[in-house]
């Protein structure tokens with residue numbers, strides 16, 4: 544896709560347009576009018592439309608072509624057996640759109656409306672005026688300077704941190720699902736969770752491709768794969784690998800098979816292949832693209848902090864002095880740490896044997912005492928840990944394991960469970976002794 548104007552112009556018959564609503568069709572009692580068909584995918588048809596105030600919007604219609612057809616304006620099932628399946632798909636679509644409508648982030652497309660009509664459902668969203676990242680890679684790669692690319696990655700990591708924090712995943716990150724707005728900033732569209740759910744619930748749709756070779760991690764090729772942020776981390780890494788090299792990385796499934804056969808991973812590290820990028824930036828993309836989820840960054844935040852720490856490498860001393868200043872200014876903040884369950888990491892099925900890291904060895908890597916640790920913020924703690932663990936050679940270990948088990952609370956309410964139990968036990972024993980002593984002579 545190029546610009547909006549280019550989309551509005553040609554009237555050529557585009558693939559999939561035969562099922563589309565005709566230009567001029569009104570939706571939601573005339574609130575929206577279809578201007579033109581944009582694209583038909585396996586699960587939906589996308590249109591450019593305008594609203595009653597004349598503003599351009601994009602409308603996506605739930606239209607799983609494998610099980611439905613158009614009759615006048617209505618969406619009808621191809622066979623009676625699919626009636627229930629269509630209802631399930633429409634339901635998944637609506638649930639997903641409702642979840643999306645709660646997201647407010649400048650790098651995620653803004654959803655305005657979801658409504659039922661024509662025996663299906665529709666969503667209306669902002670129209671993003673620029674091209675998608677795939678078109679830019681193909682046609683105008685010269686605009687993708689290292690500075691620009693690094694800035695785009697930072698923005699998208701912010702977007703992922705936001706949606707993951709809301710308990711959602713994108714599940715279909717790829718260059719064609721990232722549009723550039725009029726400032727040239729990246730905007731994520733086309734969340735894939737509803738499609739995945741639909742494919743699971745509908746026999747007729749189960750054959751539809753919900754993985755994207757090159758961008759999907761190996762675990763998505765397996766039915767019922769676990770939902771984890773590391774799925775999006777891999778796909779974002781693959782997207783940036785494509786941006787940086789102009790090539791799609793080898794597909795996740797083949798990589799896994801090769802490794803399982805004892806052959807080398809066909810993935811080629813970016814280090815030394817991308818002039819103009821700091822090695823640490825490239826190393827981070829390599830890490831996001833590791834075959835095993837546990838070897839990747841475990842969160843977008845972790846990836847961001849890795850880049851912060853590495854690229855503006857303050858060093859441990861500077862980080863500790865930041866921490867101390869912060870502590871002086873925020874004496875009431877506490878950090879509560881939950882006990883980390885003992886993990887037998889080395890017993891997990893995998894191809895490389897990782898170092899066995901226990902909570903204790905992590906604690907030893909943090910050079911502040913327990914009392915100090917209780918009073919610092921999560922963010923400062925993470926920075927300190929990421930900086931300090933490096934000189935100790937722990938960077939390839941599972942820092943995130945520890946972080947996942949850290950809960951931060953501000954103010955006096957942030958007392959740890961352990962502390963509360965100890966305090967309760969103190970009172971119970973104390974009172975029993977006091978009562979016992981009082982009754983002693985009788």
Ligand SMILES: Nc1ncnc2c1ncn2[C@@H]1O[C@H](COP(=O)(O)OP(=O)(O)OP(=O)(O)O)[C@@H](O)[C@H]1O
Pocket residue numbers: 544581582583584585586587588589601603652668669670671672675719720722732733738
């Ligand atoms: N908010 C938007 N602004 C501008 N163009 C958009 C917008 N949303 C979608 N598009 C365009 O429509 C195309 C198709 O949209 P989208 O990616 O949502 O569906 P799809 O890839 O066809 O997926 P599926 O039908 O499988 O859900 C995009 O590639 C993009 O060019």
Ligand SMILES: [Mg+2]
Pocket residue numbers: 719720733
């Ligand atoms: Mg898409």
